[in-house]
Structure formats: structure tokens, C-alpha cells
Amino acid sequence: MNxxxxxxxxxxLVFGTLSAADGPLSAYTILDRLRDRGFRAPLQxxxxxxxxxxxGLVHRLESINSFVACAGPHCHGHGSLAFAICEKCxxxxxxxxxxxxxxxxxxxxxxxxxxxxxxxxxxxxCAACLAA
Amino acid sequence: MNxxxxxxxxxxLVFGTLSAADGPLSAYTILDRLRDRGFRAPLQxxxxxxxxxxxGLVHRLESINSFVACAGPHCHGHGSLAFAICEKCxxxxxxxxxxxxxxxxxxxxxxxxxxxxxxxxxxxxCAACLAA
DNA sequence: GCAACAAATGTAATGTTATTACGCATGGAT
DNA sequence: ATCCATGCGTAATAACATTACATTTGTTGC
Numbered sequence: 380m381n382x383x384x385x386x387x388x389x390x391x392l393v394f395g396t397l398s399a400a401d402g403p404l405s406a407y408t409i410l411d412r413l414r415d416r417g418f419r420a421p422l423q424x425x426x427x428x429x430x431x432x433x434x435g436l437v438h439r440l441e442s443i444n445s446f447v448a449c450a451g452p453h454c455h456g457h458g459s460l461a462f463a464i465c466e467k468c469x470x471x472x473x474x475x476x477x478x479x480x481x482x483x484x485x486x487x488x489x490x491x492x493x494x495x496x497x498x499x500x501x502x503x504x505c506a507a508c509l510a511a
Numbered sequence: 512m513n514x515x516x517x518x519x520x521x522x523x524l525v526f527g528t529l530s531a532a533d534g535p536l537s538a539y540t541i542l543d544r545l546r547d548r549g550f551r552a553p554l555q556x557x558x559x560x561x562x563x564x565x566x567g568l569v570h571r572l573e574s575i576n577s578f579v580a581c582a583g584p585h586c587h588g589h590g591s592l593a594f595a596i597c598e599k600c601x602x603x604x605x606x607x608x609x610x611x612x613x614x615x616x617x618x619x620x621x622x623x624x625x626x627x628x629x630x631x632x633x634x635x636x637c638a639a640c641l642a643a
Numbered sequence: 644g645c646a647a648c649a650a651a652t653g654t655a656a657t658g659t660t661a662t663t664a665c666g667c668a669t670g671g672a673t
Numbered sequence: 674a675t676c677c678a679t680g681c682g683t684a685a686t687a688a689c690a691t692t693a694c695a696t697t698t699g700t701t702g703c
Contacts (some may be wrong), residue, residue: 387680407660420683425661430680441574442630444660444689461615463624474618482611483593483633490604491638492595498574498632501615506623519651539688552654557690562651576660576689645703652697660689668681673674 384434392416393427394448397437402469403445440464440471442500447471459483459497465505472505516566524548525559526580529569534601535577572596572603574632579603591615591629597637604637 386394396412397404404412406424418424428446431437436449440462447462450473459480463472479499487494518526528544529536536544538556550556560578563569568581572594579594582605591612595604611631619626 389681405660421661422663422683423681426680441632461618463619463622463626465624466627472622472624476614476618479611479614482608482614483631486593486606486608487595487633487635490595491641492597492604492633492635493641494595494633494635495598496634498630498634499615500573500630501619501624501626502628502630503619503624503626509623509625521652537689539690553690554654554692555652558651646701647703648699648701650697650699653695654693656691656693658689658691660687662685662687664683664685666682669679671676671678673676 384436386431387427389418389423390427390430392418393424394431394436397431397446397448400448403440403443403447403464403471405445409446438462438473440500441498442502447473449473458494459499461499461501463501463503463505465508466502467504467508470505470507516568518563519559521550521555522559522562524550525556526563526568529563529578529580532580535572535575535579535596535603537577541578570594570605572632573630574634579605581605590626591631593631593633595633595635595637597640598634599636599640602637602639 392413393409396409406421406428409428410418410421410424413424428437428439432439432446438447438449438460439445440447443464460473460475461479463474465471483494483497486492524545525541528541538553538560541560542550542553542556545556560569560571564571564578570579570581570592571577572579575596592605592607593611595606597603615626615629618624
């Protein structure tokens with residue numbers, strides 16, 4: 380589940396759209412951008428997104444109901460990524476922190492909680508927007 | 512913004528509903544539970560929830576579009592709370608971790624990012640459900 | 644008290660996000 | 674060739690959230 384997947388046509392289109400975008404997109408925005416490639420229904424997008432997130436190629440930003448292409452190879456092998464989302468410009472920075480992961484892991488172990496998916500999302504204003 | 516607020520009638524009703532619930536509720540579930548108290552429209556709920564979250568009495572769980580009453584006094588004075596959400600039974604545990612907060616704060620400072628709201632949500636299976 | 648202003652409310656309509664249901668097509672594996 | 678898993682197309686609907694506008698209530702200063 381970690382390396383080059385053979386994406387289907389729809390998955391390729393959705394992934395391409397997300398990769399080309401300069402920020403996160405909602406499923407419906409993706410749909411709109413793929414209308415002239417034959418997309419007609421939300422489900423076509425959601426199905427592709429499901430697989431792409433399974434593969435780890437795409438991340439869902441829970442707090443803004445949007446999706447981003449994975450920032451790079453660094454995100455593989457990490458249990459939990461973190462995102463900083465600028466509410467001014469919409470840009471997202473993806474990062475991970477060993478210590479944070481570890482602390483959340485400790486909490487889970489101590490409480491007998493078995494985690495499957497972790498969301499860490501900081502909303503605020505990015506450096507560029509603060510400067511402007 | 513930290514102590515005993517005078518809640519309005521609607522805020523009281525919504526807060527009461529959330530406090531009485533044994534887990535997170537969606538806005539529409541709250542609406543349904545308050546129909547016989549005169550609630551008719553989603554906005555009545557959303558408006559109350561906005562204030563209650565401002566006051567820190569209620570937290571929004573971004574990853575499941577739901578709301579919970581604050582677990583206790585410990586949550587005041589914390590920048591970022593964390594939640595463990597059981598996908599089996601729907602129970603939520605609220606906690607905070609100094610180290611996690613600190614690490615995310617460090618990242619923000621180092622990247623010139625000014626955070627306003629942070630969501631940390633672990634989804635998985637709780638101890639009780641694992642035992643069953 | 645009362646005018647002026649801010650906050651909260653009621654209601655309707657609409658916008659946005661996500662899923663269910665059903666049938667068909669495709670591509671291996673036996 | 675049949676079976677089965679996966680993917681696809683389409684329509685309908687469910688679930689979540691906001692905008693707009695009119696009215697009421699509450700507070701402040703006079």
C-alpha cells in the first residue's frame with residue numbers, strides 16, 4: 380500500500396486535479412473542474428478520493444471538508460500528519476512531528492484506545508498573509 | 512470569556528441537550544430533540560452552538576460534524592484539546608497534552624504561522640468496545 | 644422613562660457536502 | 674466460460690450549514 384499504484388482513469392483525473400491545484404479543493408470543486416473530462420456526479424469524485432486517501436496519495440482536511448494531494452514522499456510511513464491551514468489564503472502546509480505522534484500514541488496505549496486515523500489541523504494565518 | 516456566562520434561553524436549551532447526552536450530537540439531532548421546546552430551524556441551533564463554543568462550553572468535533580459539552584473545568588486555559596472518538600460506540604474522551612501543545616506551538620512559531628484554532632482528533636476503537 | 648443601539652430570535656430559502664441504491668461494464672482467476 | 678471482485682454511470686436523497694430579512698429583546702446613556 381506504499382508504492383506506485385496503478386490508478387484508474389477517474390483516480391488519475393482526480394489526483395491530477397488535486398496535484399495541479401495550489402491548495403485544497405472540495406469534492407464539488409474537483410467535480411466542476413472535471414466536467415469537461417466527462418465527470419457528471421459527485422460519487423465519481425468521492426469514489427476516487429476514497430481510493431486515493433487509502434493509498435496515501437491524498438489527504439482529507441476534516442476541518443474544511445477538503446482534500447489535498449500529498450505534499451511529498453515524507454508523508455509515507457507516518458501514522459499521523461499535521462496540517463497548518465491558512466484561513467486567509469487557503470494554503471496548507473503539511474508536516475509531521477515525531478513527538479506529537481509519540482505523545483498521542485502514549486495516550487492511546489494508556490487508555491486502551493486503538494487509533495485508526497488521526498487528524499491534526501491548525502487553522503490560523505500563514506506567514507505570508509501576516510506580512511501582507 | 513472564561514467564567515459563568517449568562518446563557519440565553521436558546522443557548523441554555525442547546526447546552527442542556529448536549530450535557531444530557533452521553534456522546535456528541537449533530538446540530539440536526541439537537542434540533543430534533545428541541546422541537547417540542549419550540550425549535551423549528553437549524554439556525555437556532557447553530558447560533559447557540561456558535562456562542563457556546565466561543566464561551567468554551569462546547570467543542571466541535573470537526574471530523575464527525577458533531578458537538579460535545581465540555582468535559583470539565585480542566586479544559587479551560589488550554590489552547591488545544593484533543594479528542595479520542597470511538598467509531599463503534601460514539602463515545603468521546605477529551606484530553607490535553609502539554610507536550611503536544613508545545614510542539615505544535617513550536618512549529619507555528621518557527622513557521623511564522625499564527626494559530627487560531629487547533630483540532631486534534633483520534634478516531635478508532637475505545638477500550639470498552641475492544642473488550643466486547 | 645425613553646431614545647438609540649447591540650444582541651438575540653424567528654422563519655424561509657438556499658447552498659454545500661456526502662451517501663444510498665441500482666444496474667452495467669471490465670478484467671482477472673479457476 | 675463462469676465466477677467474482679472492482680470500477681463506473683446515473684439518479685435520488687440525506688446530512689450539514691449559511692444567507693437574507695424582518696422582528697423582538699436587552700442595555701446604555703441621557
